[in-house]
Amino acid sequence: MTLRTGVSDEEWALRVNLAACYRVIAMYGWDDLVFTHVSARVPGPEEHFLINAYGLLFEEMTASSLVKVDLEGNKVGESPHDINPAGFVIHSAVHAARPDVGCVLHTHTRAGVAVSAQKDGLLPLSQTSLFACVTLGYHDYEGVALNDDEKPRLVADLGANNALVLRNHGLLTVGPSIEDAFLMMYVLETACQIQLMAQSTGNELVHVPAPVVAGIQAQAEQVTRGLGGKLVWPGLLRKLDRVNPGYDA
Numbered sequence: 134m135t136l137r138t139g140v141s142d143e144e145w146a147l148r149v150n151l152a153a154c155y156r157v158i159a160m161y162g163w164d165d166l167v168f169t170h171v172s173a174r175v176p177g178p179e180e181h182f183l184i185n186a187y188g189l190l191f192e193e194m195t196a197s198s199l200v201k202v203d204l205e206g207n208k209v210g211e212s213p214h215d216i217n218p219a220g221f222v223i224h225s226a227v228h229a230a231r232p233d234v235g236c237v238l239h240t241h242t243r244a245g246v247a248v249s250a251q252k253d254g255l256l257p258l259s260q261t262s263l264f265a266c267v268t269l270g271y272h273d274y275e276g277v278a279l280n281d282d283e284k285p286r287l288v289a290d291l292g293a294n295n296a297l298v299l300r301n302h303g304l305l306t307v308g309p310s311i312e313d314a315f316l317m318m319y320v321l322e323t324a325c326q327i328q329l330m331a332q333s334t335g336n337e338l339v340h341v342p343a344p345v346v347a348g349i350q351a352q353a354e355q356v357t358r359g360l361g362g363k364l365v366w367p368g369l370l371r372k373l374d375r376v377n378p379g380y381d382a
Contacts, residue, residue, distance in 0.1 A: 145287070147173055148199050149310075150173075151183055152381070156192055156223040160376065172228065184202060195381070226284035226287050230291075239299075256339050257322060263349040267346065272291070274302055
């Protein structure tokens, strides 16, 4: 029996979408060899989620290579692959605390880490930055995330937000779906890149006025027509099918 025939249609569709997300991340250059993660909650009461096989490049990820685990890090079902324990600590903490979160996405991009090392964090310098600033928390660095004691502090710093700057470490976004978590990361990563480019000019920077920042959330929903990541995801999959197909294996 293959993995495809051994899981529900719903889980298989989730696996295909998550594998695609890994490959899209690689397509954008946000991957860090094998060292970051995207996890997705498997529908059902069991509190299981999917995460990448440790050692596979993001561009190699497939639906069948993803590993299903429980909240204690135990593999559910047969898999020849291991998972990264540091990745599990971060993702399991968020999944356990936020039942509204279907996907957790974590990166170590150069722009994200550079902004995470700045005392003032992400600045309201661009229209793009505003969509992240209104739902952004900060978590201080405590070393490599191997300690379960860090979980409550990480969860508290995320709060009800959809994005988190892990200081001196990287970026994290969440969403009810893979598509929404990806779009939030696209916005946050792009805002970080813009900030670094603006700062590199050496010119005085103009911040967006606070009243404009305060009103941006409603405008963000209008821009996406309330569809969030679902608006852009089909196009990304079409592009992925052209440049790196096979994620649905």
